[in-house]
Amino acid sequence: EPEVTQTPSHQVTQMGQEVILRCVPISNHLYFYWYRQILGQKVEFLVSFYNNEISEKSEIFDDQFSVERPDGSNFTLKIRSTKLEDSAMYFCASGGRHTDTQYFGPGTRLTVL
Amino acid sequence: RKEVEQDPGPFNVPEGATVAFNCTYSNSASQSFFWYRQDCRKEPKLLMSVYSSGNEDGRFTAQLNRASQYISLLIRDSKLSDSATYLCVVNSPSGTYKYIFGTGTRLKVLA
Numbered sequence: 001e002p003e004v005t006q007t008p009s010h011q012v013t014q015m016g017q018e019v020i021l022r023c024v025p026i027s028n029h030l031y032f033y034w035y036r037q038i039l040g041q042k043v044e045f046l047v048s049f050y051n052n053e054i055s056e057k058s059e060i061f062d063d064q065f066s067v068e069r070p071d072g073s074n075f076t077l078k079i080r081s082t083k084l085e086d087s088a089m090y091f092c093a094s095g096g097r098h099t100d101t102q103y104f105g106p107g108t109r110l111t112v113l
Numbered sequence: 114r115k116e117v118e119q120d121p122g123p124f125n126v127p128e129g130a131t132v133a134f135n136c137t138y139s140n141s142a143s144q145s146f147f148w149y150r151q152d153c154r155k156e157p158k159l160l161m162s163v164y165s166s167g168n169e170d171g172r173f174t175a176q177l178n179r180a181s182q183y184i185s186l187l188i189r190d191s192k193l194s195d196s197a198t199y200l201c202v203v204n205s206p207s208g209t210y211k212y213i214f215g216t217g218t219r220l221k222v223l224a
Binding site for chain 2 (some may be wrong): 031032035041043044045048050055056084089091093095101102103104105106107109
């Protein structure tokens with residue numbers, strides 16, 4: 001069964017450093033998303049991506065964040081200068097159509113020290 | 114009013130019990146509704162989509178009441194392996210159909 005994969009599973013970084021979180025969505029999906037979940041809190045939407053551009057972003061997704069689909073398979077989330085409050089689980093998700101069920105990757109746990 | 118509201122629990126129930134979770138959502142234009150299950154520090158996994166006609170999958174039954182903007186999940190004959198957090202998810206009609214999550218309801222099934 002096809003699945004969304006994410007790397008790394010855990011990333012530890014120093015405050016102010018740049019991190020890139022990587023995702024490989026399900027191959028025939030067209031809609032891609034990043035969500036995050038701070039420990040003990042609910043899952044929050046960050047950004048959606050379709051047709052090689054951002055289709056919607058939340059207030060959380062400020063200038064420090066960017067997304068890219070550099071080739072036909074990878075979908076990346078970059079945080080330029082990490083803050084302590086960026087520590088969270090980051091989940092990538094993909095869907096075949098915009099109303100379709102979204103399938104989530106296993107997440108990257110980001111720890112900012 | 115929160116976009117998606119759930120009772121956070123925890124619900125502690127004995128094995129074999131029937132347990133029901135409820136969820137309300139604020140945007141009447143929402144079109145798609147789901148229950149996801151999340152184990153500790155893992156990704157949300159789809160449990161079932163929710164339709165107006167109601168749907169059942171084994172021990173799990175989901176119902177949608179559009180008029181009341183209310184979604185429910187019933188688990189019959191609870192198993193120890195059902196212990197998890199159950200997330201009510203609504204697909205935002207904003208154009209990108211991003212997911213809006215409830216805080217989740219924690220279920221612990223006791224032996």
